Amino acid sequence: MHSRILPMEESKDGFVTSRTNQSRVPHRMLQFLVLFLVICVTFSLVSVYLIRHFGAQNIVAATGLKTNIFQCVEEPKTSLAQWTKPPSNLLHSMSDKELFWLASLVPRRKEYPFTRVPKIAFMFLTKGPLPLAPLWERFFSGHDRQYSIYIHSLPSFVPNFPASSVFYKRQIPSEVSEWGKMSMCDAERRLLANALLDMSNEWFVLLSESCIPLYNFSVIYHYIKNSKYSFIGAFDDPGPFGRGRYNYMMAPEVEITHWRKGSQWFEINRKLAVNIVEDTTFYPKFTDFCKPACYVDEHYFPTMLTIRAPNLLANRSITWTDWSRGGAHPATFGRGDITEDFMKRIYEGGECFYNDRNSSVCNLFARKFAPSTLEPLLLLAPKFLGF
Numbered sequence: 121m122h123s124r125i126l127p128m129e130e131s132k133d134g135f136v137t138s139r140t141n142q143s144r145v146p147h148r149m150l151q152f153l154v155l156f157l158v159i160c161v162t163f164s165l166v167s168v169y170l171i172r173h174f175g176a177q178n179i180v181a182a183t184g185l186k187t188n189i190f191q192c193v194e195e196p197k198t199s200l201a202q203w204t205k206p207p208s209n210l211l212h213s214m215s216d217k218e219l220f221w222l223a224s225l226v227p228r229r230k231e232y233p234f235t236r237v238p239k240i241a242f243m244f245l246t247k248g249p250l251p252l253a254p255l256w257e258r259f260f261s262g263h264d265r266q267y268s269i270y271i272h273s274l275p276s277f278v279p280n281f282p283a284s285s286v287f288y289k290r291q292i293p294s295e296v297s298e299w300g301k302m303s304m305c306d307a308e309r310r311l312l313a314n315a316l317l318d319m320s321n322e323w324f325v326l327l328s329e330s331c332i333p334l335y336n337f338s339v340i341y342h343y344i345k346n347s348k349y350s351f352i353g354a355f356d357d358p359g360p361f362g363r364g365r366y367n368y369m370m371a372p373e374v375e376i377t378h379w380r381k382g383s384q385w386f387e388i389n390r391k392l393a394v395n396i397v398e399d400t401t402f403y404p405k406f407t408d409f410c411k412p413a414c415y416v417d418e419h420y421f422p423t424m425l426t427i428r429a430p431n432l433l434a435n436r437s438i439t440w441t442d443w444s445r446g447g448a449h450p451a452t453f454g455r456g457d458i459t460e461d462f463m464k465r466i467y468e469g470g471e472c473f474y475n476d477r478n479s480s481v482c483n484l485f486a487r488k489f490a491p492s493t494l495e496p497l498l499l500l501a502p503k504f505l506g507f
């Protein structure tokens with residue numbers, strides 16, 4: 121029996137003990153709860169009061185919360201200028217795929233909510249050095265807000281422009297490109313894509329190291345700015361070197377009636393530049409079915425843009441080239457060629473359409489000039505080039 125009672129008593133005692141505990145705990149908890157409630161109410165009242173009187177931002181700042189929240193974020197983008205400013209360093213680690221995607225982003229609103237000075241992007245497609253750089257330096261001098269420069273060179277080339285040069289740190293990540301092959305168009309697309317990242321760039325001019333300007337900066341800027349059309353050579357050549365290079369496997373994306381030919385040295389506006397960078401429709405067709413003796417750099421952009429935006433094209437180039445000596449390559453001029461008569465001959469060139477009217481100003485740039493022409497060109501520049 122003992123053994124029975126004891127547990128009972130124990131259990132009884134335990135019951136009693138637990139009862140007394142139960143009645144004590146709620147009392148303490150209640151005290152805490154009330155205290156907690158009082159703190160909460162006080163805090164919210166104070167907050168409401170402060171927010172009414174000072175605004176949320178200031179309180180965050182005053183209590184030091186802001187610095188804690190944003191400390192881990194590098195340079196917060198708090199103004200539109202910070203969102204739209206071009207990259208400070210042209211060297212990046214993006215692949216072409218990533219870069220072209222980024223460059224194809226286009227604002228849907230037509231009007232800019234800030235003052236935008238439209239710039240010309242001068243894109244130099246080179247092997248490496250720019251032997252005529254001193255002439256270009258003089259050309260660009262005094263027009264800082266109206267242009268930007270991009271250089272695509274052989275990846276092995278190490279530039280050594282001084283910090284004072286307009287070409288300093290203007291190299292973009294480059295890859296080997298070969299004439300007549302898709303790698304050449306890839307290089308041009310890379311130049312366009314990098315230049316598109318600067319929202320101020322409105323016009324895009326492709327040049328080589330052997331190109332020279334034929335007028336001063338103001339004349340060239342206004343000629344391009346006031347043109348209704350972009351300048352890219354695009355003509356329908358029925359012969360073996362034109363339509364003869366067309367491959368019927370390109371249809372239906374590219375029909376033979378669309379097939380165009382033109383020199384690679386173009387000037388295009390921002391819309392056409394985006395058309396080129398965003399293209400995934402025609403690119404595979406040209407990659408697969410336009411291989412030498414189909415020289416893709418003579419056909420891809422003229423044909424593609426003729427399909428995408430025919431009414432924006434002037435169908436002519438603004439880069440003067442001398443084919444009169446015949447052969448597969450245009451003439452290259454050396455030191456001895458640069459005379460006053462020669463310069464006159466370039467300008468007397470001919471007639472063309474500018475904004476649907478006859479014009480005698482047809483070419484803004486000329487090629488191909490050897491490094492040895494630098495000295496005579498600098499001497500003749502004030503009289504003929506206007507700078």
Ligand SMILES: *[C@@H]1O[C@H](CO)[C@@H](O)[C@H](O)[C@H]1NC(C)=O
Pocket residue numbers: 336337338339506507
């Ligand atoms: C640029 O050239 C044009 C025409 O030759 C001339 O009228 C103008 O004054 C020149 N501008 C500058 C800034 O030299």
Ligand SMILES: *[C@@H]1O[C@H](CO)[C@@H](O)[C@H](O)[C@H]1NC(C)=O
Pocket residue numbers: 349426430431433434435
């Ligand atoms: C350029 O050619 C396209 C067709 O290929 C045509 O629609 C357009 O009007 C031409 N541009 C000019 C300025 O004549």
Ligand SMILES: *[C@@H]1O[C@H](CO)[C@@H](O)[C@H](O)[C@H]1NC(C)=O
Pocket residue numbers: 471478
């Ligand atoms: C424009 O040039 C064409 C030849 O290219 C010529 O036939 C025409 O008469 C010229 N028009 C004017 C108004 O000068």
